[in-house]
Amino acid sequence: MDRRDFLRTCGAIFAGGVVLAAGGMLTTKTKGEEGDVFWQIDPFACTQCGRCETDCVLPVSAVKCFHANKVCGYCDLCGGYYRPSVKDLNTAAENQMCPTGAIQRKFVEEPYFEYTIDESLCNGCGKCVKGCTSFGNGSLFLQVLQDLCQQCNECQIARVCPSNAIQRVSYKDAYKLKDHA
Amino acid sequence: MTSKKIKWITVGVAAFYMALLLGWHLYDPSSSFKEAVPGADNRPQGKTRKADEVLIGEFFMKDSTNAPQSQLTGEWPCFRGPNHDNQAISAQPMKWVDGDYSVLWSVETGEGHAAPVISAGKVYVLDYDERMSADALRCLDLESGKQLWRRWYRVPMKRNHGFSRTIPAISDGLVVTIGPEGHVMCCDKETGDMKWSIDMKKRFETEIPFWYTGQCPLIDNGVLVLAPAGKDTLMIGVDVKTGNTLWGTPNSVAFKMSHSSVIPMDLGGTRTYTYIGVGGVCGVSAEPESQGKLLWSADKWQPSVVAPSPLQISNNQIFLVAGYGAGGALLQVDKQGGAWNATIKESYKAQEGMSSEQQTPINYKGSLITILPKDGGGMRERLAIYQPSDLHKPVWTSAADERFGLGPYLVVDDRLFAFKEDGELYVYALDNMAMKLLKKQRIMEEGIDGWGPMAYADGILIVRDSKTIKAVRVASL
Numbered sequence: 001m002d003r004r005d006f007l008r009t010c011g012a013i014f015a016g017g018v019v020l021a022a023g024g025m026l027t028t029k030t031k032g033e034e035g036d037v038f039w040q041i042d043p044f045a046c047t048q049c050g051r052c053e054t055d056c057v058l059p060v061s062a063v064k065c066f067h068a069n070k071v072c073g074y075c076d077l078c079g080g081y082y083r084p085s086v087k088d089l090n091t092a093a094e095n096q097m098c099p100t101g102a103i104q105r106k107f108v109e110e111p112y113f114e115y116t117i118d119e120s121l122c123n124g125c126g127k128c129v130k131g132c133t134s135f136g137n138g139s140l141f142l143q144v145l146q147d148l149c150q151q152c153n154e155c156q157i158a159r160v161c162p163s164n165a166i167q168r169v170s171y172k173d174a175y176k177l178k179d180h181a
Numbered sequence: 182m183t184s185k186k187i188k189w190i191t192v193g194v195a196a197f198y199m200a201l202l203l204g205w206h207l208y209d210p211s212s213s214f215k216e217a218v219p220g221a222d223n224r225p226q227g228k229t230r231k232a233d234e235v236l237i238g239e240f241f242m243k244d245s246t247n248a249p250q251s252q253l254t255g256e257w258p259c260f261r262g263p264n265h266d267n268q269a270i271s272a273q274p275m276k277w278v279d280g281d282y283s284v285l286w287s288v289e290t291g292e293g294h295a296a297p298v299i300s301a302g303k304v305y306v307l308d309y310d311e312r313m314s315a316d317a318l319r320c321l322d323l324e325s326g327k328q329l330w331r332r333w334y335r336v337p338m339k340r341n342h343g344f345s346r347t348i349p350a351i352s353d354g355l356v357v358t359i360g361p362e363g364h365v366m367c368c369d370k371e372t373g374d375m376k377w378s379i380d381m382k383k384r385f386e387t388e389i390p391f392w393y394t395g396q397c398p399l400i401d402n403g404v405l406v407l408a409p410a411g412k413d414t415l416m417i418g419v420d421v422k423t424g425n426t427l428w429g430t431p432n433s434v435a436f437k438m439s440h441s442s443v444i445p446m447d448l449g450g451t452r453t454y455t456y457i458g459v460g461g462v463c464g465v466s467a468e469p470e471s472q473g474k475l476l477w478s479a480d481k482w483q484p485s486v487v488a489p490s491p492l493q494i495s496n497n498q499i500f501l502v503a504g505y506g507a508g509g510a511l512l513q514v515d516k517q518g519g520a521w522n523a524t525i526k527e528s529y530k531a532q533e534g535m536s537s538e539q540q541t542p543i544n545y546k547g548s549l550i551t552i553l554p555k556d557g558g559g560m561r562e563r564l565a566i567y568q569p570s571d572l573h574k575p576v577w578t579s580a581a582d583e584r585f586g587l588g589p590y591l592v593v594d595d596r597l598f599a600f601k602e603d604g605e606l607y608v609y610a611l612d613n614m615a616m617k618l619l620k621k622q623r624i625m626e627e628g629i630d631g632w633g634p635m636a637y638a639d640g641i642l643i644v645r646d647s648k649t650i651k652a653v654r655v656a657s658l
Contacts, residue, residue, distance in 0.1 A: 093217035
C-alpha cells in the first residue's frame, strides 16, 4: 500500500465511522430510553396560537396534529374539518379547514365519519385543533413528532409559546395523548 | 487546446443547459397533487347533504362525565317562569345577599338573545354557534356553569341582531326548544337524548318573521302548544312525550307568526291559549272538551311587529303592547251565551300611555310594571308602574338616570331585578304603587344588547347580554 492509498483508506474509515456514529446517535435518540428528555406539548395548555407552524427550526414543523379516536364524536359537521360557516358539507377544498388537506375523512355509517391525519401533509398550524376545541370535544390536538424533532437545546417554539404549553418531558411522557389521559 | 475541441465543449455545455431548460419547462411539479373534490369521503350516493338541509337534533356531545349530581331543586322552567308571570315566590323568607353580588360563572355564547331556563340544578339554553352555523341546546351546571352536554344541528343563517332568540320549556323530564328558523326539538332533559322534532316552516308553511322566531314553547299539562301561524294552521297541541299532534286550530284568521309567545289564561272561567300574531289577537280553547277551538279573535289592533306577549290584567281583560310606535291596547273578552266577543276597548300610541317594545310587562299584585319603549316620550326607557284603571298616567317611574333600554326585569318575592341593556343590574324594593332603589351593580363590563329575559332559582339570577351569560348569587339558600 502506498502512502496515497493509506491516507485514502484512513479517510474512508474515518468518514464511515462518523456516519455510523451519527446514525447510531440518531437511532438511539429517536427510540429513546429512561433518562432522555424530550420537548412535548401539553394539549390541555395549548391555545392553538399558530406559532408551532412558524417557529420550528425545521422547514416544515415537527409539530403535527394528532387525533384521539376514542374522544372523537365522529361528526359529519366537524369543527376541525370544515371551515367556519361552510356552505356545503362535502370534501371540496374550499370547504376544508386544513390548508394542506392533511385531514381525511371516511364515511363509517349514517351519520358518522372517521377522521385521520396525514402527517406528511400536516404543517402544525393548529387551525383544525382550534376548530375542534372550540366547538367539538377536542379530539384533535398538537404534539411534537419525536421522529422529526431535532431536540434542540432550546426549543424555538417553546421560547415563543404564549401559554408555556411546550415543556421538557421524560421518556415516559414523550407523548401526551388525550386518549391515554 | 484545439479550436475543434473548444467548439465541442461549447456545444456540449450549450446542449447541457438547453436540456436543463427544457427539463425545467417540461417537468410538472404538481403531477403528484391530488385535487380535493366532493365525494372523497366515500359518502354513499343519495346521502349528499344540501347546503340548507336541516336535520334537527342531529349531533350530540357529552362534555362532562363526572359532574356531581346537583342537590338544587329550584325551577324556572319556561318563558316567564313557573306561573307564566315573570315572578318567583319563595316558600321560605329570602336571605338576600348584602353587599355586592358575586358572579358565580360566566359562559360565552353565540351572538343573540336566547335566555336560559333552570331545572334541578341545571341550566338549559338554545345557543347559536356562529362558527358551525348551528342551533345548539346547551346544558350547564347551575352552580359552576360547566357544560354537561350539547345537542345541535346545522342551520345556516345570517346575523340579524344576533341569531338566537327563544327560551326552552321543561316539563315531564323533557326539554323543548324552538330555533330561530322555527325548528322544534324535544330532548330528554337529563341525558340529552333526542325524542322528536318538528320543522314548522316545512310542515305548516310558516313564514318566519324578519328578526327570526321569538316564540317560546309553552308546555301545558303535558301538551306542547305551538303557534306556527302557517298557511292553514294557526295553533297546534302536541303530546310532549310522543310528538304526536293532538289538535290543530285552522288559521281562519290568516295570522302570521310574530315574535310573541302563547300565554295560558283563565278568561271568564275558560282556560285559553292567547296569542298575538301578525294580523291580530286570538284565544284558543285549552279546555279538554274543546281543545284547539278558536274561541275569539280581534283584528282591530295589529302592529306589524310584536315581541311582547299578552298580559292578563283581570278576569276578562288583556293588556297588549308592542314597540315601533304601536303603543298599547286594552282587549276585553266576554262570553255571552255560547258566543265569545273580543273588543279592543282602547288603544293608544307609545308616548300616550303604558307600553313596551320588547319585554312583556308584569302584573304584580294588580299593578302593572313595564319599561317604557324608546318612543315613549320623556319617560322613554324608564321603569314605570301603572294601575289597570289608568293606563295613561304612571303612578311611579324610575329616576331620569335609571333608563334600561330593552333590558329585562323580573320579580323575586318583594324585589324587582331590572337589567340595563349595557350590563348593570338594578334592584328595587317593591310596593304596589312604587319602588325603591336598593342597589345597583355592574355585572358586565361594556355589556351589549342585554335583552334576553332573566331566570331565577335557588338564589341564583342568570343574566345575559348578546355574547355572555352570567350567574349571579343574589340570595343564600
